[in-house]
Amino acid sequence: MEYRLSPQQEMVRDTARKFAREVCEPIAAEIDKSHRFPRETFDKMTECGITAVGFPVAYGGTGLDKLAQVLVTEEIARKCAATAAIFSIHQGTAWTIHLFGTEDQKQKYLRPLLTGGVIGAFSLTEPNAGSDASNVQTIAVEEEDCYVLNGTKCFCSNGGQAGIFVILAMTNPELKTRGISAFIVEKGTPGLSIGKTEDKMGICASDTSELIIKDLRVPKENLLGKLNRGFNHALASIDGSRITVAAAQALGIAEEALDLSVQYVKDRVQFGKPIAVQQGLQWYIADMKTRIEAARSLTYRAAALVDQGEPYATLGAMAKYFASETAVYVTNRAIQLHGGYGFMRDYPLERMYRDAKITEIYEGTSEIQKLVISREVIGKIQ
Amino acid sequence: MKIIVCIKQVPDTNDVKIDPVTGTLIRQGVPSIINPDDLNALEQALRLKDSHKDVHVTVLCMGPPQADVAIRQAYAMGADKAILLSDRVFAGSDTWATATILAAAIRRIGDFDIIFCGRQAIDGDTAQVGPEIAEFLDIPQITYVRDLVIKGSTVRAERMVEDGHMVIEAPMPVLLTAIKELNKPRYPRMQLIYKAYSPEADIVAWNNGDIDADLTQIGVKNSPTNVKKSFVPVKEKHCIELTGTSRAIATGLVDELKKLHII
Structure with a gap:
């Protein structure tokens, strides 16, 4: 089974990573504290085409590529989950118009959403x-x-x-x-x-x-x-957007929380040694990493199914359900590993813990995801 | 106006370490990036393209086949054309040989008004290739450019020096080297990333057959530079303590400063 990103996707990911580090991260704590909508970030995203990732070239997009949307959301969520939410929900709206809009509607509405700085x-x-x-x-x-x-x-x-x-x-x-x-x-x-x-x-x-x-x-x-048919249209649209809005966002938050934790347990000295030597804490790290990799596999595979034109609703629901619960689990553990420092607002982890929670709720709660999955698995009950 | 921007792919030195035994860079597993000063050169070229009519930007990069990603990234930032110069006979070239190759490629391109290079590459820090290209092509050069204005067929540049700056005007064609103070490079545009990997992108690979560089001047064998040792300089501080009466200390201090030729 081939499992690698295309060179385009790698460059998209690297560019988004740089953007997140340079544009999103420096203001993440400030906009969280002041509840300020980072309009300037959205404009910069439009400028370098991030808003247009994964949509048809005919409307100003890069070409269809759900996995690239996932990669971008993930990278931005690592540094600022709120910005990832703004971006991915915007793309989710555009996705609905892409799926069900007429040619006139797409020219009139999809294009400004992708390239005109208009938020959806x-x-x-x-x-x-x-x-x-x-x-x-x-x-x-x-x-x-x-x-x-x-x-x-x-x-x-x-x-x-x-x-x-x-x-x-x-x-x-x-x-x-x-x-x-x-x-x-x-x-x-x-x-x-x-x-x-x-x-x-x-x-x-x-x-x-x-x-x-x-x-x-x-x-x-x-x-x-x-x-x-609006309800069906909405469900079909959410089937796709929950892979980005919730699963990719959750994945990004969890990865960053793990990275911060790994650095911390190596640096933090207690009882004369870095706390990373404590086996109990090593096991936390192993659990966090394993769940993250499982969440990534589900999320990337669900996105790849969209790109391949295969049915993706069930795997998308699994990705959303598992990745969001992973994000809450990993951020919770990360705070535990950081001890009192993790609880302080001077560190980003308490923000990430609060941010992670929404991924279990919006775009269909974990419970709704389980309904979607079990209905598909069990089928009709006589 | 035709602009050629020379770029180099380098290991990201944020991650790079020097092998203490061989004194060479450990490149294995280190991500490659476009040399930061070269991005400033490219950005300025693209700004000229944005603000002037009929500007064409060609990116030129010598490197192994892996440098393909660097020229595609430059294309995704907005360059019109990208050329990768790759050939086994180029391997191991020092600054002299590299400048010989780049100058040959620029002669092959032919028509140009500005050649833009970065000040220096972070993996070698020589700052020689740009000036050498200008010498080989026999055109004026302005190095360490931190600001730039085009006036008709001349460029007026602010050239940064240690304790201030010079304003220098030169007729085109001219070679400029950029420093980081010149601008903040843009991000690649997502739409152009996909275009950069499509057949419609004007991206080509040249070998020595295409540029006909003088084989006696290029490659590892013909590179005059001889690296004796690579090392990170250790900063040393020497302290001299002067004691005694105030007069004795003052006299001692004057003597020491005289010895160092400071006064």
């Missing part, structure tokens, strides 16, 4: 519709030339910063999930306003906002994909 946001979640998306209460009523949307969305990542939104709403409430449709909405459209910005435990520099939708008139040509 995807909004499905509502106060009463999280894992159970069938309970969406935002309504879209068809009129002659448009759909009129009313409702409230919550926890919309990038919401307060986005220029282009993909918003899901009920076009036929009786049909439940088979009555949901997706719409592309531009910032500034009358009827769309940003509500509360959430104060989060982790990825604090990313923006998570409420969307207040009141008599929002969306032109008919902005229906994304097929009428009443």
Whole structure:
């Protein structure tokens, strides 16, 4: 089995690594503390084409390459998970338009997302519709030339910063999930306003906002994909984006936490010796590394399946589930290895521990991933 | 305007160690990068391309086949054309031989207004290749450039020296060597990384058959440099303690400074 990166992917990874080290890392602690959205970083990402990685050349992208998206997200997450969240969720929105947009929609919306510095946001979640998306209460009523949307969305990542939104709403409430449709909405459209910005435990520099939708008139040509098929479109899109948004992000956080830990146990002297000589701590390191490598194998393989045009939903769910739990496990252990220093805000580990937690929750919780996996494995029960 | 940028692939010295027995660099397992000063030269060429009409940037790199990644990275930063000079007869060339080869390649390219090199490579620190190319081609050179303005058919450069800078104007064609104060190099553009590995990229490999460098002047056998020993210089400090009365100390200090020809 061939298992190596192409020279292009290696150069993409090395460039992203340098970018993360030079642009993201120096401000990671500051933007976490002040909850400041690093708009300037997003602009620099656009400038060197990071936002365009993995999308078709016809819309300003590099060419399809899911694994490259994973590599970039991973490298950025190592240095700043919040920036990785902003970037990968932006790409997830673009991915939805790439999968289901018409040629006109792609020219009009995908291109500015990839090369124009416009940020994307995807909004499905509502106060009463999280894992159970069938309970969406935002309504879209068809009129002659448009759909009129009313409702409230919550926890919309990038919401307060986005220029282009993909918003899901009920076009036929009786049909439940088979009555949901997706719409592309531009910032500034009358009827769309940003509500509360959430104060989060982790990825604090990313923006998570409420969307207040009141008599929002969306032109008919902005229906994304097929009428009443929005939920399926959303699932298909999330199947792909959870490999980057959650799995690759988690992988990056975990790798950095391990690197910091390995350095620390070699440098830290207690009882007259570096603590790395303690077998109990060596075993921690072995466990951390083993889980990281397993998470990497799942994540890269899931991305490779996308690139090969093979079914990837189940492996993607496994990658997301395993990598996110690995990130929480590894950052927890890393703090333990650092002792009191790990608990202090002067060190990046407490931030990474807080940041890791979200990867178990967004893009489908670990529990939802297990549902996806078990349904595929067990099949229909008579 | 036609600009040729000479780059070298070097081991990343952040990771490099010197073999204490042989005195040579341990290159095994060390990642290779484009020499940092050369990136400043390339960046300035690309800035001229961004700000002036009809600027064409060619990147020239002598090295083993592995240096392919360096020229593709330079292409991904925005160069129009990249040439890898690779041939067994080039192997082991010192600065004289390398400059001979690069000058031959530049003659083959023919048309140029500016040749841009980095000040020096981090694996050798000689700072000789750029000036030698200028001598071989018999064109003016301005080294240690920290700022640059193009005025018609001349360049005006600020040349950094130890205690200040000189402003020097020279007609084109001219050779310039860049220092890190000149600019901050850009990142490769992701779209161009993929283009750099596609057939449409203007990237070629030349051997000595293409440039016809003088075989009596190149390669390890014809390199006049003889490395006796490589080592990291050890900084030594000598302290002399002067004691006695203030007058005796002052007199002693004056005597010592005179001995060192400081006063």
